[in-house]
Amino acid sequence: MNRQRILLACLPVGLLITLVLAPASAIDPDVVKAEKQRIAAVNKVRPAVVAVCAYGGTAVGSGVIIDPEGYALTNYHVTDSIAPVMQCGLADGNLYDAVIVGLDKVGDVALIKLLPKKEGTPFPFVAMGDSDKVRAGDWSLAMGNPFGLSMDFTPTVTYGLVSGVNRYQPPAGGGTLEYTDCIQIDTSINPGNSGGPLFNMDGELIGINGRGSFDKRGRVNSGVGYAISINQIKNFLGHFRAGIDTDHATLGATVETENEDGSLSEMKFNAMLEEADIYRRGVQPGDKLIAFAGRPMTSTNQYKNILGIFPKEWRLPLSYRRENERKEVLVRLMGNMDTPVESNQPQRPPQPARPDPSKDRAKRSPAMKLFTAKKGYANYYFNEQETKRVYSAFQKNGDFTALKGAWLFEGRFDANDRKGPLSLSITDLSDGTTESKLTMNVPFVIKMPTAERLQLQLPDNSGGLLAVLTHYRRLLAMGPAGFTQGFNHGGKEPIYPPPTDGKPVEDWAARRVDCEVIRANYAGVQGKWYFDPKDAKLIACEVAVLRDEDPCECYFSDYKIVDGRSLPHRIDVRWGDKNYGALFFEKFDLKK
């Protein structure tokens, strides 16, 4: 403490000399301007930089607040030892109780939520930038609490260059902590900077600092630090807010560098799992991978990079070449945590638990009221909140819960070669089953939940349209109560409504709509319902009646008000790579 004071005392003398030797006029105005901009950027973001502490105030790492409600980003490896409840210091000098919200163990990211001292008080926060625009040679600011230096939680600022972008750093802990597509910096980061923000010179958040290349020199700044790109985090943010313990993805296919010894390399598929979506999409071993998710693929690092930035089950466009033909398909990613990476490190025996008074105090924190443990979730409390929020917003488009009687839809259908009138009836029977009957020239009937698996695929080549419609009525008429096997927010996912004219799609990325997902499970059949994040209007659903088979996809459109409730008058049905057809509704009879 004494030494610090001495240093501070020396500072004005140093400044004085500077001023004497260099009159202001001698300094290039550009230098002065750059300095002013830098100071302005630091001042703008400082209030939102977080010192993440264990309950009781022991500094562990850093973080940054990204919205006025107090949601903040940090590293998984920072919260790992202190979750679920922790404390966060801000530059205002206060310690705030905070709770874990969402996790990405593979990507080393955690979302936490700070609790305001007075309910409703907004937190200072920073804006997220576009990390795809960051380039090597750009200036950057890293902020945080290295070495737990700051007693009053004023963050440390370091200033340096982006040394490289799209960097790949392999997993560091049994399949977790894999840094893909990350930003490399010479901006000094040290122990305690973990989880802290990396800013561009406009004060926009471009990454979360979390790792360095350490070798002989010990675990301090080696001139080579890495930040997780904010664009990767944006892909997971919807999952985080829904309290999910997220998983990364694989294509279910291995790619090798063709022509390894040749002058330029190409990427070639060499093996794929039969249950992988990419296999069902018709990609075969030997096909050349050209681009994935809009990025050209020329090296294994790039392939690992791009795979690493998406949550599992996302669908993304993939371009490949077979002989001289180039094709683009939409591919669904598979999860990869199901097959945990073998760790070579011997498992350490569990440490005998020591009584930890801070843990006891943590249990009495008001933040504990915002925590519910459940497998598969970082914090199930937030999943319940998000599920409720989406469902009640969805209900604002029309409340069907009073209409529990038989439902009758009439209209017409257009299934490529076949056309004609359509009628659909969905009725709850006295034995507790629901009978759904769809007549399109010929009748198709299923009874749920007693129907055989194969029956659920009716009508043929729809992938299970009748099961979808049965689920749809349950969603409208019963809501969460209709899905006792699960009704949960599933984060955010993109969907790609196909063109209504049935023409083949050239550019899937242009059709992308990012939606909020509700996963609803009834009769052993899981459906994913996609809602417009603006107004919670139902845009699409995917229901897989058979495991490892393509789901039936339905796209809801042409919404019109019927008896004060908004109802889709058109459903486009798709299975696999084919349009099954479109249903047009003209008359609705929904009985109480």
Place this chain on the structure above:
Amino acid sequence: MRFAVLMSLVFVSSATAADPFRDVVNSVNKKVVKLFGAGGFRGVANYGSGILISPDGHILTAASQMLDSAEIVVHLYDGRKMKAVVLVAEPVLDTALLKIKVEGKKIEEPTGLDLDYYDYFAALKRPKAEPGDWILGFSNQFEIAMRDEQFSVQKGVIMAYTKMHGRRGIFDFPYQGDVYVIDQITNNPGAAGGPLTDRKGNLLGIIGKEIKNTLSETWMNYAIPLGAEVETKDGDKTVTITLPQFVELGMKGQYKPVKRPEVVNSIGGYHGIIFVPDVLEKTPPYIEDVVTGSPSDKAGLKTDDLVSFIDGEPIYSIKMFHDYLKRTKSGMKLRLEVRRGENLQTIEMELGDYPAKKLPPKPVEPKK
């Protein structure tokens, strides 16, 4: 000092201080190569960095163990993978010259490549950088980049332009000329051989190896300047060898590395000291006993003496003593400073040959 720093800041600030270095990075990246060769074990990197100095594919890099390979693999900035061979290496300059080898062509023939490159001799004519100047360091440190991925770029400031004294206490450091000392941690694994440039990407020097200063236990970050000059013994006479000479003659295939005295790489000369058991990371070199009749006995060393300096080099541990002795041979005279009781005594000891019949105790190999 502060004055100098300020002045140079004013001097270099004609480009806007806040301008990002994107364009500089892109242009430098086309003139550098990733190198892959021998190594990959015991902390020896099997990768490195190089600077293209001709459109034909001449590469300037550091003379590292990585080059002890029949063929070096080169990744160009655009992802092309090629092979290179070492034309010549000069350990005294710690520099090597490579050339890309194209299939079906002899190494002395033009490759027909038309690569972006640094004109070494044009760069040599530019003034040297001064302490306080900003610099950029480019390298493939930690083997972060492969194929068409970019080199890492780091920004730093020149702290000093000075001589790197060829202390024998600094292990395996053959270069004894001037260096740019840098405030950024540029000298990481695999960084040696990458370019040090000014803020506009003009070549200033070659990033050096990972060297630890055993006096302060700190790592050095330095680069060898383009105009490096070193005085060295070539056989019996003292000669000055320069990097420009090396590059000029090397590219013509005419450079001959100097003949240096054979590097003593044995267990060194015989002293006959028995130290206390070497049980700590840095066990102080206390003498437990001396072999009767051995050089140390003749010199008058005694039990409980603490060896503190050899030829003016501080010696902190038994390991350092043995490291030092590795560079000696029979017949060499060492000046030891030993602490005996409260006093520091100077003792001269002439090393001998190891007794033909191996007598206990033989020098303990320092623990790795």
